Amino acid sequence: MAFKLEIVTPDKAFFSDEVDMVIVRGVEGDLAILKNRAPLITPLDIGKIRIINDGEEKVAAVTDGYISVTKEKATVITDSVEWPEEIDIERAESAKERAENRLREKKEGLDVARAELALRRALNRLDIANLKEFNNEKINQ
Amino acid sequence: MAESTRDIKRRIRGINNIKQITKAMELVSSARLRRARIKLEKSRPYYNTVYENIKEILGELGNINHPYLNMRDVERSLYIVITADRGLAGGFNANVNRMVENEIRNKKDKVSLIAVGSKGRDYFKSRGYDVKAEFVGMTENPSFSNARNIGNIVMEMYEKEEIDEVKIVYTEFISTISQEAKMLKLLPSDSLAEEKSEKKKSAIVEFEPDADEVLDYLIPKYIQSVIYGALIESSCSQQGARRTAMENATDNAEEMTDELELSFNRARQAAITTEISEIVTGAEALK
Numbered sequence: 412m413a414f415k416l417e418i419v420t421p422d423k424a425f426f427s428d429e430v431d432m433v434i435v436r437g438v439e440g441d442l443a444i445l446k447n448r449a450p451l452i453t454p455l456d457i458g459k460i461r462i463i464n465d466g467e468e469k470v471a472a473v474t475d476g477y478i479s480v481t482k483e484k485a486t487v488i489t490d491s492v493e494w495p496e497e498i499d500i501e502r503a504e505s506a507k508e509r510a511e512n513r514l515r516e517k518k519e520g521l522d523v524a525r526a527e528l529a530l531r532r533a534l535n536r537l538d539i540a541n542l543k544e545f546n547n548e549k550i551n552q
Numbered sequence: 553m554a555e556s557t558r559d560i561k562r563r564i565r566g567i568n569n570i571k572q573i574t575k576a577m578e579l580v581s582s583a584r585l586r587r588a589r590i591k592l593e594k595s596r597p598y599y600n601t602v603y604e605n606i607k608e609i610l611g612e613l614g615n616i617n618h619p620y621l622n623m624r625d626v627e628r629s630l631y632i633v634i635t636a637d638r639g640l641a642g643g644f645n646a647n648v649n650r651m652v653e654n655e656i657r658n659k660k661d662k663v664s665l666i667a668v669g670s671k672g673r674d675y676f677k678s679r680g681y682d683v684k685a686e687f688v689g690m691t692e693n694p695s696f697s698n699a700r701n702i703g704n705i706v707m708e709m710y711e712k713e714e715i716d717e718v719k720i721v722y723t724e725f726i727s728t729i730s731q732e733a734k735m736l737k738l739l740p741s742d743s744l745a746e747e748k749s750e751k752k753k754s755a756i757v758e759f760e761p762d763a764d765e766v767l768d769y770l771i772p773k774y775i776q777s778v779i780y781g782a783l784i785e786s787s788c789s790q791q792g793a794r795r796t797a798m799e800n801a802t803d804n805a806e807e808m809t810d811e812l813e814l815s816f817n818r819a820r821q822a823a824i825t826t827e828i829s830e831i832v833t834g835a836e837a838l839k
Contacts (some may be wrong), residue, residue, distance in 0.1 A: 421598045421696040421780055422591065439760050452605060453760035454769045477769065479605050488601050488773075490696060 414446040415484035416462065418471070418492055425492050426462070426471075433485060434461040435478050444478075444485055451480040457531050459539055460487065472498060472539040474532045498540040507533035557823065560816040564809050571805035577640065578798035584692065585728065585791035592725065592784050599777045606770050613763055620707075620771050621740055624716055630664045630684070630709065631656065632702065632720040632738070632779070634786040635672035637691050642797035644723060644790055645671040647733040652721050655735075656681070664715065666702060668783065684709075692787055699780035706779075707772060710739050722782035723789035729796055731789035738778060741771075 416433050418426040434443045436458030444451075454477040462469045476489025510530035513521060633652050635645045649672055656663040665681055667673035670688040677683050685705055690698050709715050718739040723731050759766045 417597075419598045419601060421595055421699075421777065423594050424597055437760055450757040451760065452609065452757060452766050452770075454766060477605075477766070477773075479601065486601055488598060488605075490700070 412446040413464070416487070417484060418460070418487040418489065420489055420492055428464070430462050430464045432463040433487075434463070435473075435487065436460075437478070444480055447482075448480050448485075450482065451478070453478060455487070455489070457528070457535050459535070460492070470495060470539060470542050472536050474535065493536070493539075495539050495542050498536050500537065500540050503533045503536040503540065507537065557816060557819045560812055560819060564812045564816065567805050567808050567812070571802055571809070574798045574801040574805065578795055578802060581791045581795040581798065585788065585795055588692075588784070588788040588791050589725075592788050595781060595784050599781050602770065602774050602777050606767075606774050608757060609759070609763055609767050609770065612757060612759075613767070618767060618771065619711065620775070623740055626716045628662050628664065628715045629656075629659075630666065630706065630715040630718045632666045632706070632718065632782075633668065633672040633676070634720070634722040634782055635667070635669035635675075635691070636786075636790045637670045637688055639671065640797060641790055641794035642800075644731070644793035645669075645675075648672065648721055648723060649675045651733045651735060652676075653679075666705065668702070668786075691783075691790065694780070694783035694787055696776070696780050699776050699783055703772065703776040703779050706739065707775060720779065720782050722786045723793075725785045725788040725792060728792050731792055736778070736782070738775060741775075 413429040413431055416426065416428065416430045417424065432443055432445050434441060436456045437453040438456050439453065442453075455473060455475070457474050458472075460471050460473050462471070471492050471494050473487070473489050473492045475491070476487060479486045479488065506529060510526050510533060513526045514523070514530065631652055633648060635648050639645065652665075652672075653676075660681065663681065664684045665676055667676060667683050667686045668688075669691040670686075673683060673686045673688060685702075687698060687702065706718050710718060717737065719735055720738045721733065721735045724734045725731055
């Protein structure tokens with residue numbers, strides 16, 4: 412049972428295809444969306460989005476966004492989304508270090524929430540970049 | 553006579569040089585225009601989806617109280633002025649600057665500006681307006697993070713009630729040859745307020761955690777995407793305006809060289825005629 416999933420960012424249509432299931436991390440927790448789900452809108456947390464089609468699973472990193480499910484299709488709207496192979500690991504590493512340093516030094520006027528978010532984004536990217544192999548394998552569930 | 557033909561020749565050469573430059577600029581901006589238009593197309597689905605979703609929620613909630621939608625008495629205004637970083641684009645920068653200045657001339661001390669593009673920044677700074685923030689060097693290829701930064705500044709100021717309304721002035725891209733300066737009210741949002749008033753029950757949609765929180769999340773997204781849209785439209789318009797301006801300049805240069813060539817030939821002809829008649833008169837005298 413497939414339904415249409417679209418993932419759009421401001422500069423491109425990232426993904427648009429029929430899928431069997433999509434698992435996203437909403438602000439309230441993970442949710443799996445199947446065909447004919449009741450309409451839903453919820454913001455997403457920093458995390459991964461898992462797209463499952465024909466027993467094959469694809470994973471992408473999302474930072475900030477929301478998902479809107481309607482009768483016809485599910486749409487993920489996000490500022491930035493990347494496949495594991497697209498992630499710039501060096502950049503993520505340095506972002507992680509920067510955020511960690513900032514949190515450690517605790518300078519005055521530090522925006523802790525922002526630094527923590529930056530750290531989580533970096534960790535999420537690194538985490539998913541490590542899944543590079545994973546996307547190519549077929550998983551039997 | 554010899555003097556004047558040389559002068560004309562020099563001018564023809566000069567104009568030809570300029571023509572080459574304007575021609576090259578025309579080609580460059582048409583290439584950039586093509587790229588900018590693709591970007592414009594790609595940004596539409598994002599904007600449309602966000603807009604549709606907000607509409608759905610507003611329709612669901614009916615009359616809601618959200619600071620970004622509520623009108624308040626306008627004391628101080630903020631204008632986001634989107635121009636280019638470079639000139640030679642016909643009336644592109646002047647149109648936007650003029651539109652803004654006409655509106656704020658009489659309330660100078662109650663207006664702040666955010667300048668996008670160095671042309672607008674220089675114009676308003678030199679006239680003593682209060683330029684709160686400036687974004688330069690990205691007008692030809694704006695990214696979403698630019699829009700996010702601008703949006704965050706604006707929303708923070710609006711929430712602190714430093715400003716009571718926000719307008720954005722950009723250039724709408726109608727077609728390759730026609731662009732128009734436009735002013736849009738960003739906060740409180742006109743287009744969203746309209747949606748709010750006409751409540752309609754659509755399909756029942758679930759919101760997680762709840763509708764208010766989703767709306768709190770979506771409205772800033774919407775504001776950012778409107779700003780992004782305006783940036784992209786302006787970057788398209790900029791290239792379009794520059795292309796048209798350079799095309800005209802090239803045409804004019806061609807016309808001028810044609811005219812000059814004509815007068816050059818005339819001058820040459822006149823010189824030859826004089827010479828011949830001198831020779832004839834000389835030969836006549838020798839008889």
